[in-house]
Amino acid sequence: MFQTKIGFLKAVIYYGILILPIPLLIMEFKANRNLPEPILRKLISILTIIGLVYLNPLKILFNVTTWKTQTVEQINENKGSHKVELQMRDIGALGYTKRNAEVYYLTKHFYVVLSENYDDRNFIGTDWKRVNQNINEIGLK
Template identity: 35%
Template sequence: MFSILPILVFIEILNFGILRTIFCSSSWKTQTIIYQNTLDENKKVEFQMLNKGAFGYRRRTVEVNYITNWFFISKEKGIYNSNWKKVNLEVNELGLK
């Protein structure tokens, strides 16, 4: 009994790690660019969605500062004053109808 228990625990740790890696491999996809900064075109406010598979979609609205096409910084809360213009540009990276 005591020799089987550590083996079962080790198998469960491996199983959880592999499943977690598979399910967390997706990334946030931009659906709509809501605002764009008039002073810096690399700053945008985006509505993003994350596909959780059978669990549906998670949604968020974030301010994104693009440093390059592949590297950006996002933050949940922002102050949107007169430096922002409303663009409502549909991107639809998830390909939803």
């Protein structure tokens, strides 16, 4: 799963997915065209709205926040951008969620999650170096 650490970018994309299909659908119905192409555009907007209702908009809203790295636990010695991290995400009044994730950084702010639940036995060997480096991106004391 491709993710980012830029909260504003992720929020704009998620809110755009939630909000944009409705005005686009209204604009398509206001345009009086009798061509097959607008029917396809209307169908895409309708299917997007149905998909959003099926996925539950509240679930999408709770996933807007980004995962922040608290601790880098292990680093692959061959590929420095391949890490095992303890990450946390703020979920508002409910507190924080935690996960131990195996991630591969494409850039400083974009990464791919290879595994959300890792097993320590898979990382014992010569390729992995235990670091336990405290990052604290959330800023907890």
